[in-house]
Amino acid sequence: MTLLEVTNLATGYGDLRAVWDVSVHAEPGRITALLGRNGAGKTTTLRAIAGLNPVQRGRITFDGDDLAAVPAHRRVARGISYLQEGKRIFGEQTVAENLLLGGYSLGRSRRRLEPELDTMYELFPVLRDKRGAPAASLSGGQQQMVALAQALMARPRLLLLDEPSGGLAPSVVAEVLARVDALRATGLAILLVEQAVDAALAVADHVTVIDVGRVVLDLPAADVEDPELIKNACMGTATVPRT
Numbered sequence: 001m002t003l004l005e006v007t008n009l010a011t012g013y014g015d016l017r018a019v020w021d022v023s024v025h026a027e028p029g030r031i032t033a034l035l036g037r038n039g040a041g042k043t044t045t046l047r048a049i050a051g052l053n054p055v056q057r058g059r060i061t062f063d064g065d066d067l068a069a070v071p072a073h074r075r076v077a078r079g080i081s082y083l084q085e086g087k088r089i090f091g092e093q094t095v096a097e098n099l100l101l102g103g104y105s106l107g108r109s110r111r112r113l114e115p116e117l118d119t120m121y122e123l124f125p126v127l128r129d130k131r132g133a134p135a136a137s138l139s140g141g142q143q144q145m146v147a148l149a150q151a152l153m154a155r156p157r158l159l160l161l162d163e164p165s166g167g168l169a170p171s172v173v174a175e176v177l178a179r180v181d182a183l184r185a186t187g188l189a190i191l192l193v194e195q196a197v198d199a200a201l202a203v204a205d206h207v208t209v210i211d212v213g214r215v216v217l218d219l220p221a222a223d224v225e226d227p228e229l230i231k232n233a234c235m236g237t238a239t240v241p242r243t
């Protein structure tokens with residue numbers, strides 16, 4: 001079943017259109033990789049799905065419902081969680097406190113969130129060991145796992161994930177994406193934006209490549225015969241015409 005269906009989306013910032021025609025979907029227990037060069041419109045697409053940028057044309061449906069009139073905070077309540085690129089965690093707070101903050105956003109009490117914490121520690125065992133430590137004392141990869149777990153505390157059905165590998169060493173990127181891969185088993189639908197194309201292709205079920213705000217490739221990951229083609233489409237910086 002398709003949980004998220006984005007059809008011919010156009011969106012942008014004020015008068016500037018950054019995305020002209022993007023169609024992409026996400027399904028439970030599947031990872032869709034949304035790839036493309038810098039400035040292609042990936043983040044803007046995620047922002048529109050989260051309700052932070054307006055739909056200028058096209059449609060976004062979630063679980064069959066058109067999201068046009070649904071404000072951002074209600075999309076969170078419906079099960080859409082957006083982990084922004086470079087999302088910072090609260091370094092002085094403990095790992096557990098950071099996770100709880102992700103759940104408080106939905107108005108749940110600490111007592112009701114305790115079982116969620118256990119679920120997170122099962123998904124990210126390293127965080128159980130570090131749960132009482134200030135988040136800033138963790139490695140970069142572990143901090144990214146805190147951010148991921150924090151986003152999951154809201155119990156999303158769809159996770160919009162913007163460059164979880166950003167700023168991490170290559171060996172750590174694989175570790176973080178292995179955790180993302182494991183999330184598939186929870187039935188979560190994941191829309192993954194990544195610059196680390198190889199790492200993204202290694203976990204993706206479906207691949208959508210955009211350039212200058214339009215889809216240029218869309219296929220099941222199993223049908224990707226030549227990853228170089230995808231990598232080439234993701235190199236350099238897009239120049240978006242300002243019309």
Ligand SMILES: Nc1ncnc2c1ncn2[C@@H]1O[C@H](COP(=O)(O)OP(=O)(O)OP(=O)(O)O)[C@@H](O)[C@H]1O
Nearest residue numbers: 013016018036037038039040041042043044045240
């Ligand atoms: N806040 C903003 N205001 C105006 N234009 C913006 C804003 N943010 C991004 N843009 C423009 O929108 C276009 C698409 O940017 P976007 O961030 O979606 O690309 P991206 O594919 O996510 O690239 P990156 O990998 O660099 O994050 C770019 O031309 C960018 O300059």
